[in-house]
Amino acid sequence: MTNPDEPVPPLLHIKDLQVQFSGSPTSVLDGISLQLEAGKTLALVGESGCGKSVTSLALMGLLPSSAKVLQGDIRLNGDSLLGLSERQYADLRGLELAMIFQEPMTSLNPALTLGDQLAEAVMRHQNTNKKQARAQALELLKKVQIPAPELRMEAYPHQLSGGMRQRVMIAMALINHPQLLIADEPTTALDVTIQAQILALLNRIQKETGSALLLITHDLGVVAEVADSVAVMYAGQIVEQGEVADIFNNPQHPYTIGLMGSMPSLAPRQGALSTIPGAVPLPRDMPAGCRFSTRCPFADTRCHQQRPPLRPLHDSPHHVACFYAPLENFFALSAEGACA
Amino acid sequence: MNLTRRPILEATGLSKVFKGPSSLFSKPKTVQAVDRVSLRVWHGETLAIVGESGSGKSTFGRLLLQLLSASDGDVFYEGENLKLFSAPRMKNLRRDLQIIFQDPFASLNPRMTVEEIVGEPLWLHNIVCGKADRQAKVRELLTTVGLPAAFSNRYPHEFSGGQRQRIGIARALASSPKLLLGDEPVSALDVSVQAQVVNLLENLKQQFGLTMIVVAHGLAVIRHMSDRVAVMYLGQIVELAYTDDIFDHPLHPYTQALIASAPLLTPGVKRPVPLLQGDMPNPANMPSGCRFHTRCAYATDECRQVEPPLQTVSDNRMVACHRWSELQQDRTSVLIPPPSAAFTLRRALFEQASRSRLSLSVTPSTSPLETRP
Numbered sequence: 001m002t003n004p005d006e007p008v009p010p011l012l013h014i015k016d017l018q019v020q021f022s023g024s025p026t027s028v029l030d031g032i033s034l035q036l037e038a039g040k041t042l043a044l045v046g047e048s049g050c051g052k053s054v055t056s057l058a059l060m061g062l063l064p065s066s067a068k069v070l071q072g073d074i075r076l077n078g079d080s081l082l083g084l085s086e087r088q089y090a091d092l093r094g095l096e097l098a099m100i101f102q103e104p105m106t107s108l109n110p111a112l113t114l115g116d117q118l119a120e121a122v123m124r125h126q127n128t129n130k131k132q133a134r135a136q137a138l139e140l141l142k143k144v145q146i147p148a149p150e151l152r153m154e155a156y157p158h159q160l161s162g163g164m165r166q167r168v169m170i171a172m173a174l175i176n177h178p179q180l181l182i183a184d185e186p187t188t189a190l191d192v193t194i195q196a197q198i199l200a201l202l203n204r205i206q207k208e209t210g211s212a213l214l215l216i217t218h219d220l221g222v223v224a225e226v227a228d229s230v231a232v233m234y235a236g237q238i239v240e241q242g243e244v245a246d247i248f249n250n251p252q253h254p255y256t257i258g259l260m261g262s263m264p265s266l267a268p269r270q271g272a273l274s275t276i277p278g279a280v281p282l283p284r285d286m287p288a289g290c291r292f293s294t295r296c297p298f299a300d301t302r303c304h305q306q307r308p309p310l311r312p313l314h315d316s317p318h319h320v321a322c323f324y325a326p327l328e329n330f331f332a333l334s335a336e337g338a339c340a
Numbered sequence: 341m342n343l344t345r346r347p348i349l350e351a352t353g354l355s356k357v358f359k360g361p362s363s364l365f366s367k368p369k370t371v372q373a374v375d376r377v378s379l380r381v382w383h384g385e386t387l388a389i390v391g392e393s394g395s396g397k398s399t400f401g402r403l404l405l406q407l408l409s410a411s412d413g414d415v416f417y418e419g420e421n422l423k424l425f426s427a428p429r430m431k432n433l434r435r436d437l438q439i440i441f442q443d444p445f446a447s448l449n450p451r452m453t454v455e456e457i458v459g460e461p462l463w464l465h466n467i468v469c470g471k472a473d474r475q476a477k478v479r480e481l482l483t484t485v486g487l488p489a490a491f492s493n494r495y496p497h498e499f500s501g502g503q504r505q506r507i508g509i510a511r512a513l514a515s516s517p518k519l520l521l522g523d524e525p526v527s528a529l530d531v532s533v534q535a536q537v538v539n540l541l542e543n544l545k546q547q548f549g550l551t552m553i554v555v556a557h558g559l560a561v562i563r564h565m566s567d568r569v570a571v572m573y574l575g576q577i578v579e580l581a582y583t584d585d586i587f588d589h590p591l592h593p594y595t596q597a598l599i600a601s602a603p604l605l606t607p608g609v610k611r612p613v614p615l616l617q618g619d620m621p622n623p624a625n626m627p628s629g630c631r632f633h634t635r636c637a638y639a640t641d642e643c644r645q646v647e648p649p650l651q652t653v654s655d656n657r658m659v660a661c662h663r664w665s666e667l668q669q670d671r672t673s674v675l676i677p678p679p680s681a682a683f684t685l686r687r688a689l690f691e692q693a694s695r696s697r698l699s700l701s702v703t704p705s706t707s708p709l710e711t712r713p
Contacts (some may be wrong), residue, residue, distance in 0.1 A: 018527040048501075068664040147618070155605055161619045180541075191557060196601035199616060218531060219560040221560075221603030244607045249680040254690060262535030263688045264564035268584060269675040270541065273535040273564065274691055277698075279500055296695035327686050334692060 001121040007030045008305040009078035011212050012036040012059075012180055019051075019058055027070065028255050033310075038179065041206065043223040043244070046233035047259075049280055052216045055233075056182050059214070060099055076180065081140040094273035095125045098173035102185035105164035106156040113142040114141070114168055115153030118175060144201060163194035170201065184216045198227055220263055224248055229317070232256050235280050235291040237240040238310060242318035252313065252320040254296045254327070261326060290321070298324055298331065347380040347416070348519055349404055349437075349553050356399050360624075363626050364524045373399040375575040376413065378650075381519070386545065386552040388562040390598070391572035400572065401555045404614045406430070435465050440515035442524035444504035448496040455492040460481065461514040468557050473588035475671070481510040484547075488538060502533035506540065512532055514546065517553040520544075522639050527586070559602040563587050568656075571595050574623055574631040575648055580658040583644060591659045593667065594632045618652055630662065638663055 005201060011033065018171040028049045044052045055064050061081065071143025074081045078097060083308075084092070101107040109117050118137030119130055126133070126289045134153070141149035144167040157165055163198040166186065173181055183202070187195040190192045205227060206213055217223060223244065224263055232240040232255065240253040251257050278295045281287065285294075289306045293299035302323060324330045354377045362368035373396045381387050381404070383614055391397045401407040404415060406422055417433060425433060441447035458478045462468045468477045479489035496504055505525065512520055525541065526534040538561060545552055556562055562569060562583070569586045571594065572578040579592040590596045597616040611698040615649045618635050621627050630648050633639040644663050650660040661667070679687075 045565060047431075047532060106635050131683045146418045163619055180582065192559065193598060193601045194619065199603075199618075219603070220531070221605055223603050227601045227607075248681045248683075250608050251686065257683070257686045257690050260529055260605070260683065261690060262532045263605060264538070264560040265605060265676070265677070265679075266560050266563055266587065266599070268587075269564055272539050274687060274694075275536045275539060276532040277694065279502070279533075285483075297690060326682075327689050331689050333685070333691065334518055 005327050009075065010035045011038045011077060012214070013071045013073075013075040013078075014055070014059070015075070016072040016295070017055070017058065017074065019054060019063065019067055021055040022066045022068065024283045026236075026283045028283075029058070030168070030291075031072070032233075032236075032238055034231055034238075034289060036179055036180070036212045036214060037191050038212050039206070040228045041215055041226055043215045043217060043227035043230045044233060045217060045220065045223055045259075047218055047280070050233040051233075051236040052233050053184055054236075056184050056216055057098065057184060060093060060097060083176045091125070094121055094173075094178070095176045095184065096178055097180050098176070098178040098182065098185045100166075100169050100183040102188050104162065104189075105157065105171045108165060108172075110157055113154050113156055114151075114160075118172055120166075121172055121175050130305065136175060139173075140175050141168070142207070143174070144168070144171045146171075151256070162190055163197060164199055166190060166194075167201065170198075172203070174205060174209065175213075178210050178211055180214065182214045182216070185218070186215070187222060188217070188219070202226065205313070219246075220260065221300050232259070235286065237291055237321065238319075239292060239320075239322070240320045241310065250318070250326040252318070252327075253292075254289075254298055254324075255292050257327075262298060290323075298327065341398045343544065346383045348383045348418060349381040350416040350419075350461065351377055351400075351404060352414050353399070354403050354415065355411045356396075356403055356408060365700070369624050372411075372575055373623065374403060375579055377572075377575075378413075379570060379580070381551060381553060382568075384549065384551055385568060386554060387565040387567045388554045388556060388557065388563055388566035389572060390556060390569055392557060392598075392620055394573040394574070394623060395572040396472055397555045397572045398523055401439075401523055404553065405439060406433075407439070432465075435461075435467075435515040436518040438515060438520050439513040440505070440508050440512050440520065440522045440525045443528055443580070444501050444508055445496075447508055450496055453495055454478070454482070454659075457496070457507060458492075458510045458514055461511060465515050467515060477487060477514070478510075481514055482507075484513065484544070484686055485510045486535045486536075500533075501529050501563055502536060505529060505533075505537050509540065509544070510535075511559075513548070516548070517550065519553065520554045521555065524557070525554065527556060534561070541565070559587075559599060571598065573623065574620065574626065576631065578632065578660045582651070582656055586709045590634075590666045591653065591657075592661045593638055595634050595687075597635075599706060602617065604676060609675075609677060622633060630660075638667055 013031055016028050016036040017032040021026040032055060044055060046052045069082060070314050115134055115137050118140060118286045119133035122128060122133035122136050138149055138153060141152055146152050146164060146167055172175045187198050190198060215227060227244045229243050231238045234255050249258055258274055258276040265271060276295055281294050287293050287304050290303045290308050293303040307324045310319045312319050356372045356374040358373055360369035369478060379401055389397045389401060403410050455478050458481055459474050462474050462477055470473045478492050482489050487503060487506050525538050529537060544557040551650060554566055566583050569583050570577050573594050579595045586595060587599060589598055601616060621634055627634050629645045633643040646664045648660045651659050652658050670710055
């Protein structure tokens with residue numbers, strides 16, 4: 001299917017994806033483009049309502065019927081996913097693409113034992129009997145380091161702690177060796193010590209299996225810990241994209257800068273936190289130009305009217321959608337500002 | 341920090357036991373949520389109580405404010421035992437001790453307008469008489485927390501999470517409290533909104549000379565906001581110290597592990613302390629000896645059998661660990677690299693531009709978004 005002369009397509013390629021909910025005057029995803037290679041971790045960062053979860057639902061073919069893909073494409077190994085029938089998608093889900101949800105309690109079936117739920121996922125995609133499937137399930141529970149896995153096979157989800165449930169979710173996602181793992185806020189509901197365990201587990205498993213990980217999160221600390229590359233989303237658009245070191249050491253977009261400035265640090269306190277005034281505009285108030293312009297302290301008339309393209313900075317993978325990047329080329333620090 | 345070292349609240353040997361359902365054939369299961377905790381809260385400080393879920397930190401906060409009654413132990417307010425307070429005095433005391441809840445969606449009555457919510461403490465405590473005065477006071481309170489006064493006729497569902505949390509703060513401020521307890525006040529909020537609310541709480545503390553107790557699990561927020569930190573594990577305080585001391589040189593192995601598991605904002609930096617294994621034990625089935633021994637890398641037989649007391653190790657510093665002094669040597673403190681020069685410069689530009697925007701707008705408390713028709 002792929003021409004040998006052409007370069008190998010990336011594992012996941014989202015091209016200029018635009019999604020709109022019926023009744024909404026603006027698109028919820030507005031020209032999202034992402035690429036992810038096998039074995040890598042891409043973090044999609046943004047606050048509530050920025051469209052990061054809609055992106056993952058679009059990928060999994062789980063968009064509600066009120067959402068419509070207006071343009072763009074999603075390709076897995078070069079094959080488009082958008083034209084697939086529901087039946088074809090169902091064959092793909094859990095086999096090639098698997099998802100780890102935020103709240104494991106609502107994603108696991110409370111009426112089935114862990115062994116049965118895991119075996120069900122195997123039997124859906126592989127031609128095995130129940131005994132073999134359960135053997136695979138037990139193998140996976142060991143792999144995600146569930147203590148006493150033989151006993152847990154007969155346990156119900158409510159008998160496990162939050163961290164253990166999330167391990168079971170990960171086991172279920174991994175059971176058919178998917179090429180792409182999508183984790184939607186996998187550690188948000190967990191305590192920090194458990195979060196660290198789960199992140200370490202994801203890291204180890206990814207090294208072992210070589211699957212790609214699309215990590216959806218609002219927590220920049222988690223991003224710094226596990227991601228290879230980062231896309232920062234704001235109101236349905238990607239405003240900045242690059243390697244993880246680019247984003248943290250050389251943030252360019254005012255939204256990224258404001259977001260990082262508003263994160264308290266574990267280092268000794270240095271003054272008050274930065275804040276981004278206001279809130280994300282409602283769909284009916286969305287500006288025609290840069291969607292961040294209503295809250296950006298640098299915005300001028302051009303920003304309100306024209307949408308800045310996502311452009312590369314000196315031919316690097318680091319991209320930013322701002323007319324005024326890097327900021328220091330356009331604005332100077334006054335003497336008063338310098339001492340702040 | 342120049343604190344007048346006078347306790348506003350003091351807990352001595354405070355315990356809370358929750359009972360499970362009992363049946364004809366079995367004794368009810370009990371959970372000791374808080375176990376013999378003693379703590380002083382100084383006037384004017386921000387004290388953080390930190391711990392994982394199930395550590396008893398919220399229960400302890402509620403015991404301090406008498407929102408739950410203790411199974412054992414006493415709480416003193418300004419040196420007076422609250423047990424001896426009469427009902428009318430207790431009601432009066434509620435004016436002084438207020439709470440901000442975690443979930444801004446569940447803690448506001450959806451059938452009440454903002455004016456009714458924020459105004460309720462005003463009529464309950466007879467602070468402002470007359471409807472017109474009360475309305476004026478509500479408007480003033482809304483402005484104080486950075487909401488347009490015109491919002492007072494709206495209902496909670498019309499607001500975002502951050503705005504609702506501001507309404508909750510306005511309600512807490514209505515009775516002119518002396519002490520504010522924030523039970524995870526920002527953990528349900530988005531990062532940028534969280535920063536707004538943290539800054540607001542700090543400003544209010546300054547403005548009204550409040551004492552604050554922050555119950556939280558977000559370590560970075562605690563480092564940023566608080567003067568002292570109490571670390572709780574399974575119903576007990578395991579370490580208590582000034583914020584910088586506890587973050588730079590944690591003594592208790594649990595504190596070390598807790599701080600090490602908080603992600604840093606610097607890619608590629610790994611912490612030397614090993615990850616904490618396993619989950620917190622079930623509080624209904626408490627481990628013997630030191631409660632942390634089931635997860636502690638340094639546990640000995642002594643730790644498994646003898647409960648370590650919370651001992652004073654230096655000025656203003658307490659720890660409950662048998663081995664803290666020997667463990668001190670092989671502890672490597674966490675090095676957090678400073679933010680990059682590029683980020684520091686652009687952040688300064690961002691703040692400078694934000695300030696000049698703010699001084700240009702007529703009403704600084706409303707964002708451009710909110711003033712639009």
